[in-house]
Amino acid sequence: MNVGIVAQKGNSRAAYLAADMREALAGVDVDAVVDAATAEELGIDGIPVESLGECDLVVSIGGDGTFLYAARGADGVPILGVNLGEVGFLNAVSPADAIDEVLAEVAAHRDGTQSVREVPRIVARGEDWEMDPSMNEVVVHGPRRGHGGGAGLEIRVDGSLYTGGHADGVLVTTPAGSSAYNLSEGGPLVHPGVEGLVVTEMAAREGMPSLVVPLDATVSVTVTDAESAVVVGDGRTRRTVSSPTEIRIEQSDSPVRLAGPTSDFFEALGKLD
Template identity: 65%
Template structure:
């Protein structure tokens, strides 16, 4: 079994835990791959995180940002998150329980009892291009946030007009992403057992309230009235467009696969205060 480890960059505690975990996995006759930043911290050889799709399990040590970084490389390889952050919706395992939890997953894999939970990713596309899949959200916005930086947006769900307004942009989030950027834009929380996509206009002059639509919906955002538009996938700019432009957003494979224990959603919410 090959286990990939991604530790939060610049976090000594994460690096120490990665080192201890690597030793224990080797004792259990599992091979270990380290991403390049983690390997540098441990004075070892590393691999690009894009190679972690070849692993059987990926362990992320840090916050949700580290988890999403690992997930981009892991693709559909199961990921177990160790929480060194403040909230930890994606990271259910405490540092104290990390080694035991990972070794338990190794044993389950070898015994054929390896269980994972799948959560959706979404992706944007336009004429002749496909964007990078996102676990949290896709944002379509004008050249910048704030006064003078927005655009005219038209939002359709499966072809039906939902809203048309001047706005900073439009955010489409998965249930996983409802607790992230969407929440800061006054969008609704979505329990992880609820399937759907959140459609949320950002700072709209005369828009509609955020709405949760079926998970198989296609959300179309038409952008006009701006020199430039930007498509952002999980906080990373994936494409710049010249309006008028149309962006279509829908569920996209592969889903993100989560291993290990599941975090208590309501307990994690308490940490948002």
């Protein structure tokens, strides 16, 4: 069995926990590898995060950002999230329990009793391109935000017009991402048990309220009145497209798979500023 470990970059506490975890896993005949940044911190060999899909289990040590980073490379491999004091919507395991939980997942994997939950991701597509799946949100905005920026936007759900007009942009968010960028733009919190997507305009001149649509809906954003548009997935992947253009955002066929205990959504809410 192979376990991949991703520690929060620049966080020595996370790196040291990764080192202790490697040692514990070696004691039960498990090969444990770390991502390249963690390897540099520890002075050992590592692997690119894109290679995590070759593992049987991935452990993310840090905050939700680290989890999203690990999930991008895990490619369907179950992920166990260890929370280092952040809000922790995606990371249910405390540092004190981390090694015991990982060893429990190893045992469950070996005897065939491992329980894994799936969390949906969304993907943005154009006429001849497709971005990597996003776990939190896809943002479409004009070439720049703020005064004098934005673009003309037309938003359709399964082909039916919802709203249109000038705005900085639009967010399409999964329930997992509702507490992130979406919340800062005035969108609603969504319980992770809800199977839906949230559509939220950003600084619209005459906007409509945020809209929750079915998880299998296709949200189409047509951008006009701008030289270009920018599509951003989870704040990490970015693509600039010419305008006018239509971007389709819909559920990906590649969900994230979560291992280990479930985080308490309402307890995590209490940590929000």
